[in-house]
Amino acid sequence: MKLATWNINSLSVRLPQVLDWLAAQSASGSPIEVLALQELKMTDDKFPVDAFTAAGYCAQWFGQKTYNGVALLSRTPATDVVKNIPGFDDDMARVIAGTVEEVRVIGAYFPNGQEPGSDKFEYKMEWLKGLRKWVKAELDAHPKLVLMGDFNITFDELDMWDPVGLKDTIHCTEEERYHLRALIALGLHDSFRLFKQAPKSFSWWDYRDFAFRRNRGLRIDHILVSNALKPLAQACLVDKLPRTNERPSDHAPVVLTLAA
DNA sequence: ATGCCTCAGCTCCTGAGA
Numbered sequence: 001m002k003l004a005t006w007n008i009n010s011l012s013v014r015l016p017q018v019l020d021w022l023a024a025q026s027a028s029g030s031p032i033e034v035l036a037l038q039e040l041k042m043t044d045d046k047f048p049v050d051a052f053t054a055a056g057y058c059a060q061w062f063g064q065k066t067y068n069g070v071a072l073l074s075r076t077p078a079t080d081v082v083k084n085i086p087g088f089d090d091d092m093a094r095v096i097a098g099t100v101e102e103v104r105v106i107g108a109y110f111p112n113g114q115e116p117g118s119d120k121f122e123y124k125m126e127w128l129k130g131l132r133k134w135v136k137a138e139l140d141a142h143p144k145l146v147l148m149g150d151f152n153i154t155f156d157e158l159d160m161w162d163p164v165g166l167k168d169t170i171h172c173t174e175e176e177r178y179h180l181r182a183l184i185a186l187g188l189h190d191s192f193r194l195f196k197q198a199p200k201s202f203s204w205w206d207y208r209d210f211a212f213r214r215n216r217g218l219r220i221d222h223i224l225v226s227n228a229l230k231p232l233a234q235a236c237l238v239d240k241l242p243r244t245n246e247r248p249s250d251h252a253p254v255v256l257t258l259a260a
Numbered sequence: 261a262t263g264c265c266t267c268a269g270c271t272c273c274t275g276a277g278a
Contacts, residue, residue, distance in 0.1 A: 012268095114276080170278065207277095208265045247266090250265085
């Protein structure tokens with residue numbers, strides 16, 4: 001069973017690439033069972049549900065005008081769908097959760113935070129606290145759980161192209177990483193680091209300055225698995241191929257393979 | 261310190277992203 005997360009930075013622009021990628025994965029013999037998308041940047045009425053149905057996917061979505069917006073695609077229907085964090089008042093569409101094949105899947109677009117000390121950074125910290133409280137309850141109810149998405153946080157220097165120059169900048173501050181480790185402490189694991197990875201492995205590269213070609217990126221898109229799922233994890237990879245497309249998203253998809 | 265790029269929208273500039 002393959003699960004993936006991808007911040008596609010406008011679904012209107014990237015829909016053909018998403019469909020191509022899903023088709024290519026299926027053609028390779030192991031289709032993506034669940035795909036979490038972030039940054040749809042569209043209202044719910046614009047969501048291309050027919051295109052995904054035709055591609056063999058069920059869809060749940062939670063859109064918003066201009067910014068944010070998340071979706072959960074799955075080959076079998078998702079049940080018990082939740083949008084945003086229960087109990088956390090939020091006017092941004094950032095979270096969608098559902099149960100697929102007995103696995104609780106949470107797809108999330110974490111706040112960017114803009115700059116340490118800013119209002120947006122404070123919002124990010126409050127959002128992270130709200131998320132943690134809810135994920136703790138979700139884990140109690142669903143031991144087989146995956147939390148994946150665009151976290152907008154690096155774990156450590158391995159996730160940074162320039163650990164010195166980017167020290168304490170947004171996505172790389174101690175305060176953000178504290179919250180990321182607190183999520184891990186609930187009983188989750190960074191599936192990417194369960195496996196040997198090439199040095200300088202990233203999931204996002206700035207559009208500017210030929211950052212992708214120079215591999216100047218960050219690893220900010222993650223797939224966390226619960227204790228119960230950890231023994232089933234077989235591989236976790238960043239698929240950089242879609243980042244070489246014409247008009248790519250600035251993020252690449254991350255793919256986790258779980259034993260059946 | 262800023263632009264470098266990309267996207268959406270109150271669209272020929274601005275805000276935001278990361």
